[in-house]
Amino acid sequence: MKRFIGFIKKEFYHIFRDRRSLFILFGMPIAQILLFGFAITNEINNVDIAILDHSKDASTEEVINKISASKYFTVKQILTREADIETAFKKGKIKAVLNFEKHFSRNLIKQNQATIQIITDATDPNTANSITNYINAILQNYQQEKNRAIVVEYQIIPQARMVYNPELKSVFMFVPGVMTIILMLVSAMMTSISITREKELGTMEILLVSPLKPFQVIIGKVVPYIFLSVINAVVIVLLSIFIFKMPLQGSLILLALESVLFIITSLALGILISTIAETQQSAMMISLMGLMLPVILLSGFIFPISSMPVPLQIISNIIPAKWFIIIIKGIMLKGVGMAFIWKETLILMGMTLFFIGLSVKKYKIRLE
Amino acid sequence: MKEENVIEVNQLTKTFGDFTAVNTISFEVKKGEIFGFLGANGAGKTTAMKMLIGISKPSSGEATVAGFDVYSQPESIKKNIGYMSQKFALYDDLTVKENITFFGGIYGLSRKKIKEKREQLISELGLENISNKLVGSLPLGWKQKLSFSVSLLHDPKIVFLDEPTGGVDPITRRQFWEMIYKAADQGTTIFVTTHYMDEAEYCDRVSIMVEGKIEALDTPKKLKEQFKVDSMNDVFLKLARIPSPTLPKGKRENTDCN
Numbered sequence: 001m002k003r004f005i006g007f008i009k010k011e012f013y014h015i016f017r018d019r020r021s022l023f024i025l026f027g028m029p030i031a032q033i034l035l036f037g038f039a040i041t042n043e044i045n046n047v048d049i050a051i052l053d054h055s056k057d058a059s060t061e062e063v064i065n066k067i068s069a070s071k072y073f074t075v076k077q078i079l080t081r082e083a084d085i086e087t088a089f090k091k092g093k094i095k096a097v098l099n100f101e102k103h104f105s106r107n108l109i110k111q112n113q114a115t116i117q118i119i120t121d122a123t124d125p126n127t128a129n130s131i132t133n134y135i136n137a138i139l140q141n142y143q144q145e146k147n148r149a150i151v152v153e154y155q156i157i158p159q160a161r162m163v164y165n166p167e168l169k170s171v172f173m174f175v176p177g178v179m180t181i182i183l184m185l186v187s188a189m190m191t192s193i194s195i196t197r198e199k200e201l202g203t204m205e206i207l208l209v210s211p212l213k214p215f216q217v218i219i220g221k222v223v224p225y226i227f228l229s230v231i232n233a234v235v236i237v238l239l240s241i242f243i244f245k246m247p248l249q250g251s252l253i254l255l256a257l258e259s260v261l262f263i264i265t266s267l268a269l270g271i272l273i274s275t276i277a278e279t280q281q282s283a284m285m286i287s288l289m290g291l292m293l294p295v296i297l298l299s300g301f302i303f304p305i306s307s308m309p310v311p312l313q314i315i316s317n318i319i320p321a322k323w324f325i326i327i328i329k330g331i332m333l334k335g336v337g338m339a340f341i342w343k344e345t346l347i348l349m350g351m352t353l354f355f356i357g358l359s360v361k362k363y364k365i366r367l368e
Numbered sequence: 369m370k371e372e373n374v375i376e377v378n379q380l381t382k383t384f385g386d387f388t389a390v391n392t393i394s395f396e397v398k399k400g401e402i403f404g405f406l407g408a409n410g411a412g413k414t415t416a417m418k419m420l421i422g423i424s425k426p427s428s429g430e431a432t433v434a435g436f437d438v439y440s441q442p443e444s445i446k447k448n449i450g451y452m453s454q455k456f457a458l459y460d461d462l463t464v465k466e467n468i469t470f471f472g473g474i475y476g477l478s479r480k481k482i483k484e485k486r487e488q489l490i491s492e493l494g495l496e497n498i499s500n501k502l503v504g505s506l507p508l509g510w511k512q513k514l515s516f517s518v519s520l521l522h523d524p525k526i527v528f529l530d531e532p533t534g535g536v537d538p539i540t541r542r543q544f545w546e547m548i549y550k551a552a553d554q555g556t557t558i559f560v561t562t563h564y565m566d567e568a569e570y571c572d573r574v575s576i577m578v579e580g581k582i583e584a585l586d587t588p589k590k591l592k593e594q595f596k597v598d599s600m601n602d603v604f605l606k607l608a609r610i611p612s613p614t615l616p617k618g619k620r621e622n623t624d625c626n
């Protein structure tokens with residue numbers, strides 16, 4: 001046991017004396033969560049639009065006021081001719097143009113209908129779509145206000161309710177993903193790098209010739225990273241709750257246990273990588289290509305799995321991160337307990353055992 | 369096993385697939401002896417040594433190290449030997465003191481013993497002023513001397529040195545050998561592989577491996593007489609010049625450094 005403590009102490013010296021690994025360990029998680037929380041967002045806020053008003057009457061003014069009063073849009077420019085639309089888009093600032101037809105009020109009153117053309121910059125299709133939807137919603141609202149006096153015979157009123165994330169904050173979607181990435185990065189990449197470093201420097205050989213058993217060496221290398229990963233998980237959860245007001249509906253203990261499980265899964269992956277890779281460089285490449293990319297692309301973190309082609313949906317099942325993201329979302333947003341996530345938990349456990357078994361086998365072959 | 373033999377090797381063989389890296393070698397090493405283990409790159413020295421220090425299982429043959437069997441008691445062997453590899457193997461990002469403490473710790477020395485050894489070692493090597501400096505900032509020669517001292521921390525019966533003086537200047541090599549003599553005088557058996565034939569002259573006995581077999585084994589003096597030459601260098605050249613009809617060079621290189 002005393003040997004073991006000495007070993008772990010040495011591991012911490014390595015970590016704290018290497019600025020690069022310190023940055024990855026503590027800088028990255030905070031930077032990532034803040035980036036995803038503040039900068040990268042799917043929400044529409046203060047989008048610059050332009051108005052081309054051919055009527056300039058009471059109704060158009062009301063509509064324009066309504067739109068610019070919302071927090072979603074800022075009227076940046078008033079255009080005077082059709083030809084200006086193109087120029088406005090090309091300058092890049094304006095994302096949408098509202099084009100009111102001539103005699104808007106008169107048409108509205110006399111023919112009971114008037115037209116507004118909504119032109120959006122679809123170089124970013126998602127944003128264009130959202131802008132159109134938001135403007136539509138504002139126009140609907142305007143219509144309803146106008147129609148209040150009139151008795152309509154039939155009317156269907158859809159009442160949409162967004163549960164678990166009523167304000168549709170995208171940060172709620174990113175936090176579980178970022179937490180997954182960070183835990184994966186710290187646990188899998190850092191351990192595989194630190195084990196291969198010993199191989200590269202020749203110290204691994206010295207350790208194997210010492211009375212320490214191989215599994216003691218591996219555990220000694222892994223324990224500090226469990227500790228650091230737990231700290232990271234705590235920091236991320238605190239940031240998301242206190243800065244981004246993310247709810248924690250479910251049990252904190254369950255969240256902690258599931259996080260530790262995922263940390264162990266990632267560590268097992270890290271050990272497996274270190275049995276394959278001979279150099280720190282290749283360990284890093286395998287971790288980045290083999291772990292980070294699938295986590296970002298196929299785990300459902302950014303792109304919904306249900307809209308992927310079937311082969312990719314099948315592949316996504318072998319990515320541990322997918323299951324962990326389901327678990328965190330379940331616990332934090334939906335407040336579910338073990339009864340709803342036991343399947344995902346079992347899958348993660350199974351994967352962990354598989355990775356450990358495979359590493360042990362690989363390790364033995366190498367020693368022969 | 370005879371009283372004074374600390375290493376006994378009998379018909380030891382290691383094969384990788386159909387390639388025989390170490391081919392039925394047999395020898396004994398006596399207590400307190402400086403035993404030189406010579407051979408060209410790829411001759412099988414490192415593979416043979418790895419079997420003796422318990423990190424590679426022999427394919428056939430017998431061997432005991434410090435009285436323990438290499439098949440069944442590698443853990444006991446590990447407690448009784450020291451090892452210094454050809455790659456420099458202390459931690460660059462730990463200080464001199466931390467390195468000594470760490471390696472003392474993994475050999476299970478008590479805290480008091482470690483402290484005692486650490487102070488003794490630092491004063492012997494004259495490292496008092498830089499004992500809190502990172503090892504990475506020391507010149508290579510000092511690192512190697514320190515590395516050797518660290519491999520002796522737990523008073524092993526035998527210390528295995530795998531090309532310990534690669535890349536250091538002649539003066540440091542000379543000092544290094546003085547340390548080896550001192551350790552041998554205190555009863556530690558030294559098992560050393562080397563490329564430098566002048567170093568072979570310093571050994572009590574040397575064996576020369578060629579393509580997996582031990583082709584010569586005796587005191588440097590007798591070997592020179594046997595081959596009728598003036599230096600170990602010529603002995604080595606005479607033996608190693610035998611062309612290899614069986615294997616392409618590349619394959620042998622690989623198996624030696626694995």
